[in-house]
Every structure is written in C-alpha cells, then in structure tokens.
C-alpha cells in the first residue's frame with residue numbers, strides 16, 4: 009500500500025493575527041477563537057470544536073515517548089483548560105510521572121491552530137462530581153464499567169461489565185462519580201495562536217507567562 013499526497017494543496021486564507029489587535033490576556037483571545045469555532049460548527053463546518061489533542065510524556069522500557077490522543081475540553085478560563093478522564097488510564101499514569109502536557113486545537117475550516125503548553129493538576133473532587141452528575145446516564149455507567157487503557161480479553165468482557173454495572177445501579181437514581189474518574193486542569197505557561205495565510209506566510213503569536221502577566225512575541229512561520 010502506498011500513497012502520494014505530494015500534490016495535495018490547500019490555500020490557507022485565515023484572518024490575520026496582528027499584535028495590535030490581540031488582547032493582553034490569551035484566554036480572551038482563546039474565548040474569541042473558540043466561540044468562532046462553535047459558530048463554524050453551527051454552520052456545519054466543524055464537528056467538535058472543543059476536541060483537542062492532548063500530548064503527554066511516557067517513559068517505559070521503550071524509552072521516552074510522546075503520547076497523544078483526543079479529549080474534550082469541558083471548561084476554560086484564565087486558570088486553564090479542564091478535561092475529564094479516567095485516573096487509572098495511561099495518560100493519568102504519564103501525568104503522575106511528568107505533570108506537563110500540550111493541548112492542541114486544530115480548526116481547519118478557520119485556518120487556525122492553538123497550542124497550549126503547561127502543567128497539569130487534578131481538579132477538586134467537588135468539580136469532578138458536579139460535572140459527572142451532568143453526564144448522560146449511559147456515559148456514567150461507562151465510566152464505572154471501563155478500566156480505561158487496561159488490556160481486555162475482548163468486546164464480550166466489556167459488554168458483560170457494562171451490563172453488570174447497569175444492573176448494579178438499576179435502582180440508583182443518581183449514579184455517583186467513580187473514585188477513579190475525574191478532571192484535570194492544564195495551566196498554561198505558553199500558548200501559541202497560529203493563523204494560516206497565503207504563500208505559507210502564516211501568523212504565529214506566542215504568549216509566554218511572565219510573572220502575573222503575559223509577553224507576546226511573533227515566530228517565523
């Protein structure tokens with residue numbers, strides 16, 4: 009099997025990103041961009057604007073390895089980005105070893121990419137419980153049923169566990185949040201906003217944390 013994609017080309021034509029137009033606080037710019045990404049979703053151009061690629065650092069007998077997967081952004085503010093997962097998952101183990109991560113958003117139809125780099129900490133138990141209660145019941149059962157990232161014998165094992173858990177909670181109105189499930193907050197110290205431009209002369213503005221504030225710089229494309 010092979011593929012030749014060398015002639016596949018898309019002309020990028022994003023809105024310019026100029027130093028004079030961006031706010032001092034990067035979360036304000038992110039709020040602007042993600043709300044435009046949701047508008048693009050409403051126009052049918054993007055499926056899940058809050059999906060982000062989360063990259064962590066894995067150390068094993070294979071050596072040091074970058075590990076990446078998609079997760080969903082559930083909250084964001086000046087403090088950082090919150091996502092939810094299983095605390096026994098591979099990513100959780102990696103975050104214990106190295107509590108640093110990158111979160112990347114790529115919104116192709118807008119010719120935009122955002123990269124957050126920072127430190128990851130668990131959210132409070134109260135925050136996890138509050139969000140867990142908002143999840144659909146099937147997803148709540150799934151959180152109890154899945155030892156995320158563990159090896160399983162086959163799909164039958166997963167289906168049997170799911171059915172057992174659903175049965176166990178059949179008479180429980182509000183399924184509690186599993187102790188092994190919860191949120192993380194990525195607290196960024198570097199954020200890069202990328203806006204695709206014609207002739208590959210893309211705009212790249214980087215916010216770097218300096219004390220309580222942020223410095224803004226430009227990188228060559």
Ligand SMILES: Cc1cc2nc3c(=O)[nH]c(=O)nc-3n(C[C@H](O)[C@H](O)[C@H](O)COP(=O)(O)O)c2cc1C
Pocket residue numbers: 056059075076077078079080081091092093094097098099100156157
């Ligand atoms: C669009 C999309 C969104 C996802 N959202 C989440 C999520 O919010 N939390 C989560 O734990 N896994 C989510 N997943 C599954 C992860 O990509 C991954 O398979 C899982 O978390 C296990 O990763 P790990 O073994 O590296 O820990 C999502 C997958 C996709 C494709």
